[in-house]
Amino acid sequence: MRLKTRFIILGVIFSVFFISFKMIEPELEGSRGSGHAPVDSDDGSQHYDGRSKDVFSDEKLKRSVERYVNKYAVDWNVTVAGSLWNVPVQWINAREIHPEIAPEIGALLHKLSMSKIVRAGLGHRGTQLKMTLILDGGQRAVFKPKWYQIDDIVKGKPYDGPDRHNGEIVGFHLNRILGYRRSPLVAGRVVDMEKEIKPVADQSLLDTFYVKDGNVCFFGKCMYCKGPETGVCGEGSLLEGAIVLWLPEKWKLKNWRHPWGRTYRNDIKALGPRLMDIVDAAVFDYLIGNADRHHYETFKDQPDSIMVMLDSAKSFGNPYHDEESILAPLYQCCRLRKSTWIRLDQLRDGVLSRVLRQVLLHDPLSPLLADAHYEAMDRRLKHILSIVEECTDKDGELHVFVQDKYSPQYVDELDHS
Numbered sequence: 268m269r270l271k272t273r274f275i276i277l278g279v280i281f282s283v284f285f286i287s288f289k290m291i292e293p294e295l296e297g298s299r300g301s302g303h304a305p306v307d308s309d310d311g312s313q314h315y316d317g318r319s320k321d322v323f324s325d326e327k328l329k330r331s332v333e334r335y336v337n338k339y340a341v342d343w344n345v346t347v348a349g350s351l352w353n354v355p356v357q358w359i360n361a362r363e364i365h366p367e368i369a370p371e372i373g374a375l376l377h378k379l380s381m382s383k384i385v386r387a388g389l390g391h392r393g394t395q396l397k398m399t400l401i402l403d404g405g406q407r408a409v410f411k412p413k414w415y416q417i418d419d420i421v422k423g424k425p426y427d428g429p430d431r432h433n434g435e436i437v438g439f440h441l442n443r444i445l446g447y448r449r450s451p452l453v454a455g456r457v458v459d460m461e462k463e464i465k466p467v468a469d470q471s472l473l474d475t476f477y478v479k480d481g482n483v484c485f486f487g488k489c490m491y492c493k494g495p496e497t498g499v500c501g502e503g504s505l506l507e508g509a510i511v512l513w514l515p516e517k518w519k520l521k522n523w524r525h526p527w528g529r530t531y532r533n534d535i536k537a538l539g540p541r542l543m544d545i546v547d548a549a550v551f552d553y554l555i556g557n558a559d560r561h562h563y564e565t566f567k568d569q570p571d572s573i574m575v576m577l578d579s580a581k582s583f584g585n586p587y588h589d590e591e592s593i594l595a596p597l598y599q600c601c602r603l604r605k606s607t608w609i610r611l612d613q614l615r616d617g618v619l620s621r622v623l624r625q626v627l628l629h630d631p632l633s634p635l636l637a638d639a640h641y642e643a644m645d646r647r648l649k650h651i652l653s654i655v656e657e658c659t660d661k662d663g664e665l666h667v668f669v670q671d672k673y674s675p676q677y678v679d680e681l682d683h684s
Contacts, residue, residue, distance in 0.1 A: 384467060
């Protein structure tokens, strides 16, 4: 009997120990993984020990999205006194095209999308079909027509096919959110070709209009514009597109061949801020899938000029393909502006797509992207962060992160929260 009692007591003790262990096992597992979290440094950046980063908590993610939306969403209905077309002339300098925050941005976008067209002509050079418009008040703009639906997938090489007008609009707002401010203002617009364009069109443009299946079409003049077989048609007489604000006349542009444009020269080196601008552009282009930046522009006679980020319309073609070659400047040089890194780090874990969705809501052509493209941007951002982490593991943060006088001065509470 005593032996039986002992066995019963031992069984009870074992059961108590086993149940207790199972209850605390999740906490033990959590404590083992706690060493994977990033360590915040005094300057707001984060460094790593080569292991994975914890994701934002739901509450922190929500706060980050709200802050960025409040900062970058524009009010299209704001009223601004004076001549709006003079505002961009006052804004522009060698290192930015527009300020980070200004109520006039919303007013200008609204004016671009609504102003009366007083003259229309052929597009200004280039390989892609477009129109040059003069708006009421004398402001010049470029109109890039719609070729694709937002859920169309462009197969083939990432730079194949005509421009995607929505890419130009989304690119402008993404450029703002990244803190670059290197793209001219862009808005969506629907033009009535019978009522708004043909009555004020130059004869050279007018000669390229035709009708197909009851729809008004035009083929314009460009490298790939060969006649009606290469033309674009509206729905009836209505044609959707992106309207891009022309840069002020005094700011002339100088064209350069991109050093990563799949041609190379050993006798020409990037000067001043140029290399870091090129890396910034690679990050931007990879996010939107733009592999067509074989040339780029800077402001003429401005040695410290930004890399002006024009023509982002060869983007958002295939959300299921990530073109790794676009990131060559980043993974080959392993250098990145500290300010760019901080901003990218704050946009991870879905913050980027959520913010961009909200910022784009007020454009007249909204929705501008299919869900798959938002998912692609979040996925690509995660890949960019992993490349930077590999670089810091290999070369150290002091080598990888560049803090130069050309870095955007936007590092604020958004980037430290």
